[in-house]
Amino acid sequence: MSDTDSAxxxxxxDSAxxxxxxxxxxxRTAVRGPQAEPTVREALLTRSQAADHARTAGADSDxxxxxxxGLMRAQLRLALILGVGFFCAVVLISLLLVTTGFGSLxxxxxxxxxxxPGVGFFPVLLVLAGLFRxxxxxxxxxxxxxxxxxxxxxxxxAAPQAALKTTPNPRPGSGAPR
Amino acid sequence: xxxxxxxxLAAVALVCAVTLLLGGPGFSRxxxxxxxxxxxxxxxxxxxxxxxxxxxxxxxxxxxxxxLAHGTYGLWFPVGYTAGFLIVLLFMAAPLRRSGAYTxxxxxxxRFRSAMMRRMTVLVVVAAGWLYIVPQLHGASIALSATGGxxxxxxxxxxxxxVLFVVLTGGMRSVTLAQAVQYWVKLTALLxxxxxxxxxxxxxxxxxxxxxxxxxxxxxxxxxxxxxxxGDFSRSLSVLVALMMGTLGLPHVLVRFYxxxxxxxARRTTTFLLGLLVxxxxxxxxxxxxxxxxxxxxxxxxxxxxxxxxxxxTAILRxxxxxxxxxxxxxxxxxxxxxxxxAFLSTTSGLVVSVSGVLSQxxxxxxxxxxxxxxxxxxxxxxxxxxxxxxxxxxxxxxxxFTFTASALAPVMLLGVWWRGLTAQGAFWGMAxxxxxxxxxxxxxxxxxxxxxxxxxxQLLVSPALWCVPLAFAVTVLVSRFGAxxxxxxxxxxxxxxxxxxxxAARPSR
Numbered sequence: 001m002s003d004t005d006s007a008x009x010x011x012x013x014d015s016a017x018x019x020x021x022x023x024x025x026x027x028r029t030a031v032r033g034p035q036a037e038p039t040v041r042e043a044l045l046t047r048s049q050a051a052d053h054a055r056t057a058g059a060d061s062d063x064x065x066x067x068x069x070g071l072m073r074a075q076l077r078l079a080l081i082l083g084v085g086f087f088c089a090v091v092l093i094s095l096l097l098v099t100t101g102f103g104s105l106x107x108x109x110x111x112x113x114x115x116x117p118g119v120g121f122f123p124v125l126l127v128l129a130g131l132f133r134x135x136x137x138x139x140x141x142x143x144x145x146x147x148x149x150x151x152x153x154x155x156x157x158a159a160p161q162a163a164l165k166t167t168p169n170p171r172p173g174s175g176a177p178r
Numbered sequence: 179x180x181x182x183x184x185x186x187l188a189a190v191a192l193v194c195a196v197t198l199l200l201g202g203p204g205f206s207r208x209x210x211x212x213x214x215x216x217x218x219x220x221x222x223x224x225x226x227x228x229x230x231x232x233x234x235x236x237x238x239x240x241x242x243x244x245x246l247a248h249g250t251y252g253l254w255f256p257v258g259y260t261a262g263f264l265i266v267l268l269f270m271a272a273p274l275r276r277s278g279a280y281t282x283x284x285x286x287x288x289r290f291r292s293a294m295m296r297r298m299t300v301l302v303v304v305a306a307g308w309l310y311i312v313p314q315l316h317g318a319s320i321a322l323s324a325t326g327g328x329x330x331x332x333x334x335x336x337x338x339x340x341v342l343f344v345v346l347t348g349g350m351r352s353v354t355l356a357q358a359v360q361y362w363v364k365l366t367a368l369l370x371x372x373x374x375x376x377x378x379x380x381x382x383x384x385x386x387x388x389x390x391x392x393x394x395x396x397x398x399x400x401x402x403x404x405x406x407x408x409g410d411f412s413r414s415l416s417v418l419v420a421l422m423m424g425t426l427g428l429p430h431v432l433v434r435f436y437x438x439x440x441x442x443x444a445r446r447t448t449t450f451l452l453g454l455l456v457x458x459x460x461x462x463x464x465x466x467x468x469x470x471x472x473x474x475x476x477x478x479x480x481x482x483x484x485x486x487x488x489x490x491x492t493a494i495l496r497x498x499x500x501x502x503x504x505x506x507x508x509x510x511x512x513x514x515x516x517x518x519x520x521a522f523l524s525t526t527s528g529l530v531v532s533v534s535g536v537l538s539q540x541x542x543x544x545x546x547x548x549x550x551x552x553x554x555x556x557x558x559x560x561x562x563x564x565x566x567x568x569x570x571x572x573x574x575x576x577x578x579x580f581t582f583t584a585s586a587l588a589p590v591m592l593l594g595v596w597w598r599g600l601t602a603q604g605a606f607w608g609m610a611x612x613x614x615x616x617x618x619x620x621x622x623x624x625x626x627x628x629x630x631x632x633x634x635x636x637q638l639l640v641s642p643a644l645w646c647v648p649l650a651f652a653v654t655v656l657v658s659r660f661g662a663x664x665x666x667x668x669x670x671x672x673x674x675x676x677x678x679x680x681x682x683a684a685r686p687s688r
Contacts, residue, residue, distance in 0.1 A: 068674045075677065076596055079268035086264065087422070090257070091415065098411045117253040117414075118463050122456040125264050129452045132268055133445050140442075140679040 064147065071143040078135050082128050090121060182499070185508040186326040189516030193363065194340050197523050200356040221443050225450035227354045228434045230361035230520075231528035232259075233458060234310075235317030236576035238364060238521040241459070243490035243572065245466025246473060252466060254414040255577070256459035258421025260452060262580075265422050267448040270432075272441035273595045273676040280436055281536050282429055282587065289594045291666055292602040295609075300540045302586045302613055303429045304556075306579060307533035310428075311526055311560035313575040317491070318522045324492040325515050334564060337519075338557050341527040345534070345553045354437065360524035361454060367517020368461040371498055371510045375468060378501050413641060417577055420643035424580030427587025430528035433535065440680045462494070469493045472500050491572045494518075530556040577641070578620050585612030585646040589654050595676055600654070601663035608654025616646040 096102050097113050105112050237259065244252030279285040283299040286292075318333030344356060425431065438444040473493070495518070498510035534552030542548025589612060590605045623639030638645065658665075666672075 064674075065670065068678055072596070072673065072677045083265055083268045086261065087418075090261075090418065094411065094414065113250055114253065114467070117250060117257055118467075119460065121257050122260065122459070125260055126452055126456060129264055129267055129449045133449050136272070136445060137442060144679065 067143055067146050070146075071139060074139045074142075075136055078132065078139065082132055086124065086128060089124075180327075181505070182325060182508045182511055183327045185512035186322075186515045187328075189512035190322065190326065190336075190519045193516045193519045193523065194336065196359070196363075197340055197356055197520075198343060200344075200359060221438065221447040222450055223354070223358050224434060224437055224443075224447045225454055226358035226361045228357075228431060228447070228451050229454040229458065230357035230359070230364065230524045231434065232428075232431055232455070232525070233361065233364055233521055234525035234576060235314050235518070235521055236572045237459070237462065238368070238518050239317060239321070239491045239494055240572035240574075240576065241462040242466035242469055242494045243492075244574075245463065246469045246493045247490040249410075249470075251410055251414055251417075253463065254417050255421065256463055258418045258580075259425070260455045260459060261418070261422045262425025263448060263452055263455065266425055266431075267445060267452070269592055270426055270595060271435060271444040271448045272679075274432060274435045275438050275444035276441045276676050276678075276680070277672075278436075278675075280433070281532065281539060282427075282432060282591070283536055283540065285591070285594070286605070289600075289666070289672055290602040290605060291668070292606075295602050295606055296540070298606060298609055299587075300536055302583075302609060303536050304533055305613075306427065306583050306587070307429055307529045307536075307556065308560050308563065309582065310430075310576065310579045311529050311533075311557070312564045313572050313579075314522045314526045314529075315560060315564040316575070317518065317572055320492060321495060321515055321518045321522075325495050325511055333522075334561060337522050337526055338561050340523055341530055342553060342557055344527055345530050346550050357524050357528065360520045361458075363520045364517045364524075365458055365461075367513050367520065368458070368465070368494075371514055372461050372464055374506070374510060375465070375497060375501050379468060379471070412644070413637060416637075416641040416644040419647055420577055420581040420584050420641065423584035423588040423643070423647055424582075426591050427583030428580075429532040429536065430525070433532045434528075442679065465494050465497060469497055472497065526557070581620065581641065581643045581646065582613065582616050584643055585616035585650045587612075588647065589650040593651075593654055593658075597658075598669050598673060599658055599665055601658045601661060601665050603661045603663035604654045604656075604658025607657045607661075608650050611653040612646060612650030615649055616642055619646065 093116060097116060102112060110118075236255075241252060241255050244255060246252070274285070277285050277288055279288050282303050283296050286299045287296050315334035315337060318337045319330045320333075322328040322333035322336075323330050435444050435447075438447055495511060495514055498514065499507045501507075502510065530553050533556035534549055534554075537552035537555055538545070538548035542551055586609050590600075590609050593600045593608075594605065619639045619642040623642070626639065657663075
C-alpha cells in the first residue's frame with residue numbers, strides 16, 4: 001500500500017508543477033488494483049487500528065513478540081485451569097452422587113442427585129466467569145505495561161485513571177500530529 | 179374452536195406481529211449493517227440478543243420434556259448449555275472478536291489462507307445451520323397443533339415466512355434488537371406460569387398431587403428411563419461434553435461476537451450472558467420437576483403419551499391445563515405458546531442470518547442481494563427436509579447438532595486460536611474426521627435404535643461425543659505434527675492480532 005503511494009505522489013507533484021508540459025503525456029497505462037495479496041493487517045484492521053499497530057510495531061519487534069507469547073501463555077493457563085477444573089469437578093461430583101449414597105441425601109426435601117445438577121452448578125459457573133474476566137483483563141494490563149501502551153477503555157473498568165494520567169490528551173480539534 | 183385455541187392463536191399472532199414490527203424495514207444501509215450491525219451493539223444488548231437467539235425450542239420445551247421422561251438425565255442439558263458459554267468465554271470470546279472476521283469460514287481463511295479449508299468449513303457450517311433449523315420448525319409444528327389445533331404444516335410455514343420477512347428487510351441490526359426483546363419475552367412467558375403453577379401446587383393446594391417421592395425416582399421405566407445408574411452417568415457425561423464443546427461451533431452464536439466493539443466488550447457480553455442463561459434455565463428445570471409430580475404416576479404418564487407422539491415436548495404446554503381450569507389455564511397456555519413461538523422465531527432467524535451470510539460470501543460474492551438469496555436458501559432447505567424427516571425429541575435432536583459441531587468445528591477453532599503448530603492439513607483432516615465420525619455414528623445409531631436415549635454399545639453411537647471429540651482433536655494434532663504441511667507463514671502475526679488487546683495510543687516513554 002505504502003509502496004504505491006510513494007510511487008504515485010512524485011508523478012502527481014510533477015504534473016502540478018509543470019502545467020505547460022501537458023502535451024507530452026506519458027503513454028496511457030491501465031490502472032488496476034494492487035496486484036499483491038494484502039497482508040493480514042491490511043485486510044483486517046480498521047484504519048486507526050492499522051495506524052496503532054504500525055506505530056508500535058517498529059519500536060521493538062523482538063520485545064513485542066516475546067510479550068505476545070507471554071500474554072498468550074498466561075491467558076491459556078488461566079482458561080485451562082478454570083475450564084478443565086470445572087469439568088473435572090463436575091465429573092467427580094456426579095460420580096460421587098452415583099456411586100455413594102450421597103445422592104439420596106436430601107436438602108429441604110430435595111435429593112442431592114437432583115439438587116446438584118439442577119441448580120448447584122449454576123452459581124459456580126457465574127463465579128468462574130467473573131473471575132476469568134477480571135484475571136484476563138489484568139493479564140492484558142500487565143502486557144500493556146511491559147510495552148508501555150495504554151489500552152482502549154471502551155468497557156474495561158480496570159485502572160482507567162492510570163490510562164488517563166499517562167496518555168497525553170490532545171485538545172479537541174488540534175489535529176495532534178503523532 | 180375452544181377458548182384455549184383462540185387464546186393460543188392470538189398469542190402467537192401477537193408474537194409474530196411484534197417480531198415483524200421490530201424487524202421491519204429499518205435503518206440498515208450497507209453490507210456491513212446487514213451482516214454485523216456495523217459493530218455498534220452495546221454489551222447488555224448483545225448479551226440479551228445472544229440469549230434470545232440461543233434459547234431455542236430445545237431449551238424452552240425440550241428440557242422440561244426430558245426431565246419428565248428421563249429424570250436427572252434431563253438436568254444435564256441446562257448445565258451443558260450454560261457451561262458451553264463458559265468455554266466460549268474462556269477460550270474464544272475475545273480472540274474471536276479481535277480476529278475481525280464476519281463468519282466462521284472468514285476466521286478459517288484468516289488463520290489458514292486455504293481455499294480448501296474454507297470450502298470445507300462452509301459445508302460444515304451450512305450443514306450445522308440447516309440441521310439446527312429443522313427441530314425449530316418441528317417445535318413450531320407441535321406447539322401449534324398441540325394447543326392451537328392447527329394442522330402440522332402451519333407452524334413451520336408461519337415461522338419461515340416471518341423470519342424471511344425480518345431477515346430480508348432488516349438484516350442483522352433489526353434482528354439484534356428483535357433478538358434482545360425475544361429473550362425477555364421468553365423469560366416472562368415461562369416466569370409468569372411458573373409462579374402461578376408454584377402458587378397453585380404449593381400454597382393453594384387445589385391439586386391432588388401423587389406421592390411426592392414419585393417425582394424424584396430417577397427415570398421411570400415406562401417413560402424410557404433405564405434405572406441403570408452407570409448408563410445414566412456416561413450418557414450424561416457425553417451430553418455434557420457435546421454441549422460444552424458444541425457451543426463453540428454454533429454459527430449463529432459466534433457471529434454475535436463480531437458485533438461487540440472490542441475484545442473486552444466481548445468478554446463482558448459473555449459474562450452477562452451466563453447470568454441471563456442461568457436465570458432462564460431455573461424455570462424449565464422447575465417446570466420439568468413439577469411436570470414429573472403431576473404426571474409422575476405410570477397411569478398419568480400413559481394418559482399423556484396417549485395424546486400424541488411428541489408428548490414429552492408438549493409437557494410444558496399442557497401443564498397449565500393440568501393444574502388450573504377455565505380461563506386461567508387458557509391464558510397461561512397461551513402465554514407459554516407465545517413464548518415458545520418467540521423461541522422458534524429467534525433461533526431460526528439467527529440461524530438464517532448466519533447461514534445466509536456464509537452462503538452469500540461463498541457463492542454470491544457477499545452482496546446484499548446475495549445475502550437475500552442465501553436467506554431464501556437457508557430456510558427453504560430445512561423446510562423441505564423437516565417435512566420429510568421423522569420426529570425426534572426436540573432436546574435430543576438439538577443435542578445431536580451440538581455433537582456434530584463439537585466434533586467438526588470445536589477442535590479446529592480451539593487449536594486455531596491457541597496453537598501455533600496447527601497446519602491447514604491438520605485442520606482439514608481433523609474437521610473431516612469429526613464431521614464424518616459424529617454424523618455417521620448418530621445416523622447409524624438412530625437407524626439401529628429407536629431414539630436418542632439408548633443403552634450399552636448403541637449408546638456410543640447415539641451419543642458419540644465422548645469419543646468423537648477426542649478423535650477429532652487427536653487427528654488434528656497428529657496430522658499437524660507429522661503430516662507434510664507447515665504451519666502458515668503468517669501464524670505469528672495472526673496470533674498477535676487475536677491475543678493482544680486493542681490499543682489507544684503509545685504512552686510517552688518514561
